[in-house]
Amino acid sequence: MRISQLRVNNVEHPLGFQVDPLSFSWKVEEAGNAKKMQSARIQIFREEELIYDSGEDENANSTDYQVKMELQPRTRYTWSVEVKADDGEVEKAESYFETGKMQEAWSGEWIAPQSGDEDIQPIIRKIFEVNPEHINEPARLYLCGLGVYEVYINGKKVGKEYLAPGYHSYDFHLQVQTYDVTKYLQAGENEIAIWLGDGWFKGRLGFDGGYTNLYGEYCCAIGELYLGTETKPIVCTDESWEYCKSPILESNIYDGEVYDARVEGALKEQDVWKEVALRSPEKCGALGDRYSLPIVKHEEFHPELIQTPKKEMVLDFGQNLTGWVEIDAELSKGMTVMLSASEILQDECFYRENLRTAKAEFTYISNGKKAHVRPHFTFYGFRYMKVEIKSLDGKDVTEEWITKISFAAYHLRSDFEQIGEITTGDSKVNQLFSNALWGQKDNFLDVPTDCPQRDERLGWTGDAQIFSETACYNMYMPAFYRKYLWDMRAEQSVLEGSVPNVVPRLKEGMVSEHGSCPWADAGVIIPWNVYRQYGNRTLLAE
Numbered sequence: 001m002r003i004s005q006l007r008v009n010n011v012e013h014p015l016g017f018q019v020d021p022l023s024f025s026w027k028v029e030e031a032g033n034a035k036k037m038q039s040a041r042i043q044i045f046r047e048e049e050l051i052y053d054s055g056e057d058e059n060a061n062s063t064d065y066q067v068k069m070e071l072q073p074r075t076r077y078t079w080s081v082e083v084k085a086d087d088g089e090v091e092k093a094e095s096y097f098e099t100g101k102m103q104e105a106w107s108g109e110w111i112a113p114q115s116g117d118e119d120i121q122p123i124i125r126k127i128f129e130v131n132p133e134h135i136n137e138p139a140r141l142y143l144c145g146l147g148v149y150e151v152y153i154n155g156k157k158v159g160k161e162y163l164a165p166g167y168h169s170y171d172f173h174l175q176v177q178t179y180d181v182t183k184y185l186q187a188g189e190n191e192i193a194i195w196l197g198d199g200w201f202k203g204r205l206g207f208d209g210g211y212t213n214l215y216g217e218y219c220c221a222i223g224e225l226y227l228g229t230e231t232k233p234i235v236c237t238d239e240s241w242e243y244c245k246s247p248i249l250e251s252n253i254y255d256g257e258v259y260d261a262r263v264e265g266a267l268k269e270q271d272v273w274k275e276v277a278l279r280s281p282e283k284c285g286a287l288g289d290r291y292s293l294p295i296v297k298h299e300e301f302h303p304e305l306i307q308t309p310k311k312e313m314v315l316d317f318g319q320n321l322t323g324w325v326e327i328d329a330e331l332s333k334g335m336t337v338m339l340s341a342s343e344i345l346q347d348e349c350f351y352r353e354n355l356r357t358a359k360a361e362f363t364y365i366s367n368g369k370k371a372h373v374r375p376h377f378t379f380y381g382f383r384y385m386k387v388e389i390k391s392l393d394g395k396d397v398t399e400e401w402i403t404k405i406s407f408a409a410y411h412l413r414s415d416f417e418q419i420g421e422i423t424t425g426d427s428k429v430n431q432l433f434s435n436a437l438w439g440q441k442d443n444f445l446d447v448p449t450d451c452p453q454r455d456e457r458l459g460w461t462g463d464a465q466i467f468s469e470t471a472c473y474n475m476y477m478p479a480f481y482r483k484y485l486w487d488m489r490a491e492q493s494v495l496e497g498s499v500p501n502v503v504p505r506l507k508e509g510m511v512s513e514h515g516s517c518p519w520a521d522a523g524v525i526i527p528w529n530v531y532r533q534y535g536n537r538t539l540l541a542e
Contacts, residue, residue: 001028001029001030001031001032001034001083001085001089001091002028002029002030002091003026003027003028003029003081003083003091003092003093004026004027004029004093005025005026005027006024006025006026006079006081006093006094006095007024007025007026008022008023008024008079008095008097009022009023009479009482010023010025010476010478010479010482010534010536010539011293011479012095013095013096013097014097014098015097015098015100015178015179015180016098016099016100016101016142016176016177016178016289016290017097017100017289017290017291018100018288018289018290018291019071019097019099019289020071021066021068021538021542022066022067022068022069022071023064023065023066023067023536023538023539024042024065024066024067024079024081025062025063025064025065025536026062026081026083026093027062028062028083028085028091031085031089032085032087032089033087034085034086034087034089035086035087036085036086037060037062037083037084037085037086038058038084038085038086039056039057039058039060039083039084040054040056040057040060040062040065040081040082040083040084041053041054041055041056041057041060041081041082042054042057042060042065042067042079042080042081043079043080043082044067044069044077044078044079045077045078045079045080046072046075046076046077051069051077052067052069054067056084061535061537062083063534063535063536064535064536064537064538064539066537066538071099071102072099072102073099073100073101073102073103073104074098074099074100074101074102074104074140074142074226075098075099076096076097076098077096077097077098077099078094078095078096079094079095079096079097080092080093080094080095081093098178099289100142100176100178100289100290101142101176101178101224101287101289102289106222106224106236106287107224107232107233107236108222108223108224108233108236108237108238109222109236109237109238109239109278109280110220110221110222110237110278110279110280110281111124111220111221111222111237111238111239111241111243111276111277111278111279112218112219112220112221112276112277112278112279113218113219113243113274113276113277114274114275114276114277115277117218117243117245117274118217118218120245120246121195121196121197121198121219121245121246121248121249121250121251121377122195122196122219122243122244122245122246123193123194123195123196123243123244123245123246123267124193124194124196124221124237124241124242124243124276125191125192125193125194125241125242125243125273126191126192126235126237126240126241126242127189127190127191128189128190128191128192128225128234128235129188129189129190130185130186130187130188130190130227130234131187132187132188134227134228135185135186135187136182137182137227137228137229138180138182138227138228139180139181139182139184139185139225139226139227139228140178140179140180140181140225140226141158141178141179141181141192141223141224141225141226142176142177142178142179142223142224142225142226143176143177143179143194143221143222143223143224144165144174144175144176144177144221144222144223144287145164145165145194145196145219145220145221145223146165146170146174146196146199146201146202146215146216146219146220146221146281146284147196147197147198147199147200147201147202147203147215147216147219147377148163148164148165148166148196148197148198148199148200148201148377149164149165149194149195149196149197149221150162150164150194150195150376151179151192151193151194151195151223152191152192152193152194152195153181153184153185153190153191153192153193154184154185154186154190154191155191156184158179158181158184159179159294160294160296160297161177161294161295161296162295162296162297162376162412163199163295163377163379163412163445163446164177164294164295165177165290165292166292166295166446167199167200167446167447167459167504168291168292168446168447168483168487168504169285169487169490169491169503169504169505170201170215170216170281170283170284170285170504171215171283171284171285172285172487172490172491172493173285173286173287173288173486173490174281174284174285174286174287174288175288175289175290175291175292176287176288176289176290177290177294178289178290181225185227192225192235194221194223195246195248195376196219196220196221196246197219197248197251197376197377197378198219198251198252198253198377199253199377200215200253200504201214201215201216201219202214202215202216202217202218202219203251203252203253203254204252204253204254204255204455205253205254205458205506206455206456206458206506206508206509206511207356207455207456207509207510207511208357208509209357210254210357210455211506211508211509214506214507214508215281215283215284216281216282216283216284218279220279220280220281221237222237222287223235223236223237224236224237238278239275239276239277239278241276242273242274242275242276243273243274243276244266244267244272244273244274245263245272246263247259247260247261247262247263247264247267248376248377249263251376251377251378252359252378253377253378253379253457254357254358254359254360254454254455254457255358255359255360255361255378256341256359256360256361256362256363256375256378256380257361257362257363257375257376257377257378258362258363258365259362259363259364259365259373259375259376260365261364261365261366261367261369261371261373262333262334262365262366262367264367265367285490291479291482291483291486292414292446292483293414293415293416293446293479293480293483294414294415295412295413295414295415295445295446296412296413296414296415297323297410297411297412298410298411298412298413298441299319299321299410299411300408300409300410300411301317301318301319301321301408301409301410301411302317302407302408302409303315303316303317303318303385303407303409304316304318305402305403308345308348308349308350309347309348309349310349310350312349312350312386313386313387313388313398313399313402314342314345314350314384314385314386314387315339315384315385315386315387315407316383316384317382317383317384317385317409318383319383319438320343320381320382320383320438320442321381321382321383321409321411321438321441321442322379322380322381322411322412322413322441322442322443322445322452323379323380323409323410323411323412324362324374324375324378324379324380324409324410324412325339325362325374325380325385325407325408325409325410326372326373326374326407326408326409326410327364327371327372327373327374327405327406327407328371328372328373328405328406329366329370329371329373329404329405329406330369330370330371330404331366331368331401331405332366332368332391332392333366333367333368333392334365334366334368334391334392335365335366335389335390335391335392335397335401336363336364336365336366336388336389336390337363337364337366337387337388337389337405338361338362338363338364338387338388338389338390339361339362339363339385339386339387340352340359340360340361340385340386340388341355341360341361341380341381341382341384341385341453342355342360342382342383342384342385342386343381343382343383343384343453344383344384345384350384350386354453354454355453355454355455356454356455357455358453358454358455360380360381360382360453362375362378362380379412379445379452380452380453381442381451381452381453381454381457382409382453385407385409387402387407389401389402389405411441411442412445413441413442413444413445414444414445414446414480416444416475416476416477416479416480417475417476418437418474418475419473419474419475419476420473420474420475421433436470436474437474440467440470440471440474440475443463444471444475444480446483447459447484447487447503447504448463448464448467448468448471448480448484449463450463458502458506458511459484459487459502459503459504460501460502460519461488461499461500461501461502461503461519461520461521461522461523462501462518462519462521462522464484464503464522464526465518465519465521465522465525465526465529466518466525468481468522468525468526468529468530469529469532469533472529472530472533472534473533477530477533478530478534478536478539481526481527481530481539482539482542484503484526485526485527485542487503487504488500488503488522488523491503491504491505491514492523495514495515498514498515498520499514499515499519499520499521499522499523500512500513500514500519501513501514501516501519501520503522527539527540528540
């Protein structure tokens with residue numbers, strides 16, 4: 001007998017996730033002659049101290065074992081499950097989880113660029129010291145950046161997550177991410193830098209040009225860094241931080257990104273850095289531990305280069321995917337590479353009319369150095385990328401240079417695993433299943449969207465509910481839907497219980513409508529389908 005897939009609130013080894021209510025689950029495999037579980041025993045430890053013991057529980061539910069206990073913030077707990085089968089065999093397995101800030105008061109303050117710099121994509125940073133005696137102690141960073149952010153310590157990106165803190169109903173809650181940053185710190189001087197972009201928070205969303213600044217008018221961040229058993233942070237966001245304009249000149253979910261590597265050199269000059277302002281997001285809800293699964297890279301694709309009848313140079317990645325393209329190149333200073341996204345070819349030529357007003361481009365301007373380049377605060381729905389390369393004087397040099405550049409596409413989605421698959425003797429049926437599966441992968445980037453490519457990408461509740469049963473067969477979805485349903489309940493709270501057509505709800509235009517069949521049915525159908533698939537009553541009750 002083997003015990004696997006030990007999860008807390010449907011997440012393996014959750015770090016800083018919302019754990020109220022607290023539910024454990026596990027899977028029993030390779031049980032031999034045993035037919036069922038006779039009993040299970042759950043034990044929870046804080047360091048070496050046993051703080052909870054269920055005893056042998058014959059009513060234990062392996063899909064949802066709820067424990068009611070008071071947890072401490074910023075604390076790691078280990079837990080074990082001991083299973084006895086009906087044939088007498090006993091097996092035990094152990095795992096862990098770690099709480100976030102929970103309801104603990106913050107020492108850090110919200111910081112932002114000064115008034116007048118609302119429209120820049122800023123970097124905010126702090127130089128700090130770490131005592132060599134404490135360098136190997138566990139270090140945790142608790143952070144929220146708006147609209148979206150990446151954090152770097154000593155020049156290295158922290159973690160494998162992108163587009164944090166994701167897309168949620170910011171006016172009801174702000175999700176805090178917890179990072180294990182132990183390996184990034186060094187003895188003596190350290191630098192922490194937070195890169196910020198507009199994202200869904202203040203970038204444009206919606207049809208016909210959309211709306212901007214829906215949740216806020218400037219980028220901002222709040223964070224605390226703890227080392228070892230210290231009860232106070234060794235670094236927290238305050239007025240001692242400084243900011244400057246980043247090499248990201250433009251960034252938007254719909255339109256893409258412009259990155260000017262020539263700006264990187266200026267970051268080393270002290271006179272470009274300014275004092276931050278203490279500015280909190282005025283339209284937003286309270287800070288809380290995360291619900292969202294991290295958005296991470298999954299499959300990697302390499303292209304075939306094709307030239308269309310219009311002489312366009314196009315990369316074909318062979319799969320319609322949500323994500324971006326990364327570049328390895330050594331170009332002359334001032335040279336520009338522009339990638340334009342497309343899902344299909346029409347008459348064998350590049351076609352993108354279906355994107356409506358979304359530019360869906362990535363532009364990189366070289367500083368003359370060898371570099372690995374990628375977007376930061378956007379994503380694309382595409383199979384094809386048209387490549388245009390120009391010299392400093394504006395001359396088209398695409399054909400000359402395109403073969404000197406390495407391109408790779410990466411699929412981005414929330415970090416859930418595939419649990420279902422279908423293989424038949426008919427290749428067309430297999431392709432149909434693959435198409436549906438990729439439709440799910442491409443539209444499950446933090447919210448279940450209608451499409452990943454045009455000027456929409458919204459969490460339509462009708463689309464979400466009708467696909468939810470299939471989604472649960474294909475992928476392990478309870479944690480993903482927990483976050484989406486939290487936002488749904490929050491939006492309902494100001495609509496007398498009515499379910500919006502879109503979650504998170506855009507507050508202006510047609511997308512602000514609510515209470516319509518079949519969109520509002522999502523409030524019943526999604527939680528019921530999730531329960532039917534996974535048997536988790538705690539999640540159903542929530």
